[in-house]
Amino acid sequence: MISKKALVGAGLLASMLMMSSSALAQTVGFSQIGSESGWRAAETTLTLQQAKERGIDLKFADAQQKQENQIKALRSFIAQGVDAILIAPVVATGWDSVLEEAKEAEIPVILLDRMVDSSDDLYLTAVGSDLVHEGSVAGQWLVDELGGKDCNVVELQGTTGSSPAIDRKNGFEQAIEGHANIKLIRSQTGDFTRTKGKEVMESFLKAEDGGKNICALYAHNDDMAVGAIQAIKEAGLKPGEDILVVSIDAVPDIFQAMAAGEANATVELTPNMAGPAFDALAAYMKDGTMPPKFIQTESKLYTQADDPQAVYEQKKDLGY
Amino acid sequence: MTGLKLFSRRILPQLVTLAVVVGLISIMFPGFFEISIANGRLYGSPIDILNRGAPVALLAIGMTLVIATGGIDLSVGAVMAICGAMAAWGITEGYGLGLTLLMALAAGLACGLWNGLLVAVLGIQPIVATLILMVAGRGIAQLITEGAILTFNHEGLIFFGSGSLFTIPTPIIIAIVTGALVTLIVRRSALGMLIEAIGINLRASTLAGVNTRVLLIAVYMASGLCAALAGVIAAADIRGADANNAGLWLELDAILAVVIGGTSLLGGRFSLIASLIGALIIQAVNTGILLSGFPPEFNLIIKAGIILIILVLQSPTIRTMVIFLSPAPVSQADTEKQAVNQ
Numbered sequence: 001m002i003s004k005k006a007l008v009g010a011g012l013l014a015s016m017l018m019m020s021s022s023a024l025a026q027t028v029g030f031s032q033i034g035s036e037s038g039w040r041a042a043e044t045t046l047t048l049q050q051a052k053e054r055g056i057d058l059k060f061a062d063a064q065q066k067q068e069n070q071i072k073a074l075r076s077f078i079a080q081g082v083d084a085i086l087i088a089p090v091v092a093t094g095w096d097s098v099l100e101e102a103k104e105a106e107i108p109v110i111l112l113d114r115m116v117d118s119s120d121d122l123y124l125t126a127v128g129s130d131l132v133h134e135g136s137v138a139g140q141w142l143v144d145e146l147g148g149k150d151c152n153v154v155e156l157q158g159t160t161g162s163s164p165a166i167d168r169k170n171g172f173e174q175a176i177e178g179h180a181n182i183k184l185i186r187s188q189t190g191d192f193t194r195t196k197g198k199e200v201m202e203s204f205l206k207a208e209d210g211g212k213n214i215c216a217l218y219a220h221n222d223d224m225a226v227g228a229i230q231a232i233k234e235a236g237l238k239p240g241e242d243i244l245v246v247s248i249d250a251v252p253d254i255f256q257a258m259a260a261g262e263a264n265a266t267v268e269l270t271p272n273m274a275g276p277a278f279d280a281l282a283a284y285m286k287d288g289t290m291p292p293k294f295i296q297t298e299s300k301l302y303t304q305a306d307d308p309q310a311v312y313e314q315k316k317d318l319g320y
Numbered sequence: 321m322t323g324l325k326l327f328s329r330r331i332l333p334q335l336v337t338l339a340v341v342v343g344l345i346s347i348m349f350p351g352f353f354e355i356s357i358a359n360g361r362l363y364g365s366p367i368d369i370l371n372r373g374a375p376v377a378l379l380a381i382g383m384t385l386v387i388a389t390g391g392i393d394l395s396v397g398a399v400m401a402i403c404g405a406m407a408a409w410g411i412t413e414g415y416g417l418g419l420t421l422l423m424a425l426a427a428g429l430a431c432g433l434w435n436g437l438l439v440a441v442l443g444i445q446p447i448v449a450t451l452i453l454m455v456a457g458r459g460i461a462q463l464i465t466e467g468a469i470l471t472f473n474h475e476g477l478i479f480f481g482s483g484s485l486f487t488i489p490t491p492i493i494i495a496i497v498t499g500a501l502v503t504l505i506v507r508r509s510a511l512g513m514l515i516e517a518i519g520i521n522l523r524a525s526t527l528a529g530v531n532t533r534v535l536l537i538a539v540y541m542a543s544g545l546c547a548a549l550a551g552v553i554a555a556a557d558i559r560g561a562d563a564n565n566a567g568l569w570l571e572l573d574a575i576l577a578v579v580i581g582g583t584s585l586l587g588g589r590f591s592l593i594a595s596l597i598g599a600l601i602i603q604a605v606n607t608g609i610l611l612s613g614f615p616p617e618f619n620l621i622i623k624a625g626i627i628l629i630i631l632v633l634q635s636p637t638i639r640t641m642v643i644f645l646s647p648a649p650v651s652q653a654d655t656e657k658q659a660v661n662q
Contacts, residue, residue, distance in 0.1 A: 037564075041467060160619070194469070194560065195554065195557065195562070196565075198558060202372075206368065207351075207613065223469070226558075227558055234359060319467075
């Protein structure tokens, strides 16, 4: 408790100091969920980078996975009179009153990565990825790569019932629909982890004739794919050749696997949500252009042809 | 001879359960028993069960000793994460394999010492004392890995996860050797009996001259050491330390393995071998579900259903009922006759 107060206090002090030093620069408050995953750490790094590039004075508040901290941070941003607020909301509900306060103070709020259940006139816009689209980009890659060849696909799902798992599964199924050559023969959850990805892939390989019956693996995230690649290797097969591997997220480790020829493609869930947010904000500040209520980030496909080693070098220091 | 008979009667229910679970899987998946050699190591579903079951089996060894003293160790999953992180950190910092392993095992012992001190010296209830490290442990592991999955490519360390000795995967060997060593130590000396004495009556054992404080601490340290071994295996298996997910919820699987093995949570008599078979039963169920091809939504329900059946069959009430309802209680009549004759 004490440390939390001390942190908030230190944050306030730091932000007050920063405010006095750069009176001309636009100030934006950013309330981040916390450091729940490598991806989120990269999102924070990129947001700070983007703000620096644009000369924006970014006030950063880490909520340590607690909504009350985010509400506190938002109120303190409002009290400081920032020009805009970015928030990655930890949960979807309970934001109405604090968003109304921001509206009354005429401070535009932009949601990053996650949505809220409040009415959409309470925020300027939301920037995020379309998870269904990610799945269909992965599926489309497989359709194009096969070019009509018969292929049995096994799927490693994310945590059962989680929205990324449901959406990425739907998207993939939409993309392979109508292609009779592609069959989804097995689908199991790997809980988004390497350990489970490896264990489940081991059982897939045994269940499908030592893997001879499997032509491709679709994993809902890269970590499961990395685990599965090890299982494939230990079974004496060549991942990337005997079994094609496509996954989603584009974390640095999958680029190493791609550089080694062991993974074929990954769809990026870009951690750069702040870039489009700042662009929309700049247009809104300049002449009042209202951005659409949802700005979809690009779900970029990376394959072995995209110089994976270079992408790895680029990404490895982002804090993934 | 009678000792052997008693022993086989002790582990018979667990062996039958394991046989039934494996039998069910082989009906659903006929290729289950096929074992071949791939990349110089045994390869097949039964090997998967042994290999994947090794971490829980290791945890169950330590957990059996702790539970026999009437305690419980909820922190083993988090200790796995800490020790895995320690191993990954040590090897990436270039400390060499020997020192790295030593650090990882020392971290496990230190965690056990902490638990032991809380329980034995401060007298905190074991479930509360070990809950502290269960919650804090992942944070400690995250501090070591700095929040990311710390990957490594050191062949020596990877050997402990996916290597093999005489075609047998290393985790299996580690689990078997640890199980055999601990059994020898506690059963060839008075240690096992003293542990059971603590579990049955702590105060009476103290009054009888058993150094219960030291023994309790030692038991928790043994549990920490087992968790450290499991943590190194888990990290070596995926060539990286995942502070968030390594050993997640495995403490519950370990407790379940001990319970299926027939050791009472109230402490007292214990059987390490039965706990190890319990761990195999749990992993057989897990692997069976994966092989069956059911949609993942059913995983937990199927697992819970099977465990429920196993525990119901083991319940004393059901057993008495079965004996009571069986048509010809011959054995009971015989023993009575013998008693009369004597």
